[in-house]
Amino acid sequence: MDFGFFLPTKILFGRGKISEAGFYAKELGKRALIVTGKSSAKKTGSFEKLTKSLEDHGIEWILFDKVKYNPLTTDIDEGGVFARENKVDLVIGLGGGTAMDTAKGIAFAALNSGPMADYMEGKSGEKALPIILIPTTAGTGSEANNIAVMTNPNTMAKKGFRSPAIFAKVSIVDPELMDSLPPKIAASTGIDAFFHALESYISLRSNPLTESISLKAMELICENIKKAVYEPDKESRDKMAVASTLAGISLGQAGVCALHAMEHPLSSFFDVHHGEGLAPLARAFLNFVKPHAIEKLSKVADVMKINTAGFTEEQKAKEAINAIVEMINDLGLPNSISSFGVKKEDIQKLTSNVKNYMAHNLSATPGELTFEDIVRIYEESL
């Protein structure tokens, strides 16, 4: 056993906590760039709550609301220039994964010259502006790790940029901001959190600390996701919010596997919502890893509270996979990648993209996936 664990972010969880944003911002800077989407944070009142707290504490702020779903490295470059021009000394990401990842990217780009695409390819840069993250969905867990996912428009590589510099100084997880999440978003972001937990759990880079966190996240999600989507109440929202943060921690420390790797080109080529893209790939992916992760998948059956008295580990693993597929169906998530417009002839291109750009995730996956294995998983998901 050989591992490291590093999570220097101060995580604050609780309803109404966004009102403390200004207090923490004041310890980090004087002039903040708020990175958020065009409309949702404004419509729901989250944006106003944030700016009020900043103003109460005498923090100036500038808005960058050009956050796009599946952000490009060139969008980040643009944000970096904007941050420098406006002389901000702090970046606050408010929104879902894209807003938070864009905020992380901009905080980095502001202090490192040259295109972000170069840093994605390994150019080193150590500094970033201090970051505060405030999620408004229970899904990406970006508030709890140092990964920012973005796409290089030249190569169409969508992958995670990692740097110790982009851990948030403070993350405020306030489930109140998620109370108005539409069911479709609650489902797609919730299933994303579930697979962060599951993939980090079976990851070859997991350790006892991340495994315990991943299992707890899965337990909370399985107990609460349907309620949070169809009949949301405070308790189910709270538990999905905490589960998402837990899964984000494990994802950051232990990584995710081939399921995430295989979803990324769906997002970049077909502009699919990430959580929706994971859903139809799950069954074939899980069937592939099952023989290599039987013991762990059998424990997933336990946290899903499946009655498996007298079952072998293999039977438990099988039941866990069935229950996951059933959960996806119950949430009304897509069950075929054809629904995104993917055709059989696209699969070579998708597979090449995975093999070329997602080696890190593939190497964390139990079982050694060949090119042909990936093709088969896509084909079975058509």
Next chain:
Amino acid sequence: MDFGFFLPTKILFGRGKISEAGFYAKELGKRALIVTGKSSAKKTGSFEKLTKSLEDHGIEWILFDKVKYNPLTTDIDEGGVFARENKVDLVIGLGGGTAMDTAKGIAFAALNSGPMADYMEGKSGEKALPIILIPTTAGTGSEANNIAVMTNPNTMAKKGFRSPAIFAKVSIVDPELMDSLPPKIAASTGIDAFFHALESYISLRSNPLTESISLKAMELICENIKKAVYEPDKESRDKMAVASTLAGISLGQAGVCALHAMEHPLSSFFDVHHGEGLAPLARAFLNFVKPHAIEKLSKVADVMKINTAGFTEEQKAKEAINAIVEMINDLGLPNSISSFGVKKEDIQKLTSNVKNYMAHNLSATPGELTFEDIVRIYEESL
């Protein structure tokens, strides 16, 4: 649900990792104070491994080996003066909980004037020299939190000093350093780790994140402690080491309860080894909290792998308590506080000490312990 989580320590786990100490020290300072005990780290070779790594990386070092079991605040004051006089810019704690806690205290005392006892009583101080911690026992988990336990000789209050400044920058958990732990120390430190996990789990300040970590720590300890004590091999040592760190994380975030609170005056008045002091109090303490923590104690039965098919939660909780007491007996730990020389007439004094100095731990305990409850638990443990 309302909680915070903050653990800015870089934790490195693995056999042989102590050889990287110099690499990390170099990022933090040039001249290190090594805080360790009189003999054991030297006898086992840990001290030599550490100094070699420091020298390989050009770090000067000075030795402070006056670490005492159950350190006094005045010992810390002395260490702080020594650190200042020797112009060190980094403190490295190598040893069990006392060495690590002494190192944390000295790092703080070096940069804050006036007696440590004042800071224990609430005087504020924000700075400390950077700290590296290297445990040589699997017990205290001090490497994973910002608590340093020490005793004020004027009041005999033994309690934890907390400051964000005394989180280690880097903690190196190298199970190789624990390979020569004598059985008695493996048992008493291991049971301490177990109760960090159990008490932080049932603590009223727990949250889903710490709960998952506490449960994993208990699971690992119950599976490995007997082997680690009686027939130690690498696997059982490794798992006890990781469990101890996990329990140390939960302890730091969620706190411990009245069991730890009631042990502290045993240590300060009767110079008992902390782990040995916990053992005889466990049964009466657990019977007291049972009605207030039935659901959680029933889950302890699950991680202890007790066959409880068809049992109610209450029956499961009872079985968990029985199994814990059996584990303590199997490890040859004391089963009565009389064995430390405690007499019935001492109990008022012990109870007053708990009530006066351990309010923080008492308020984390399920059920509201009165003075009489504490007396009764001590009496039942005689």
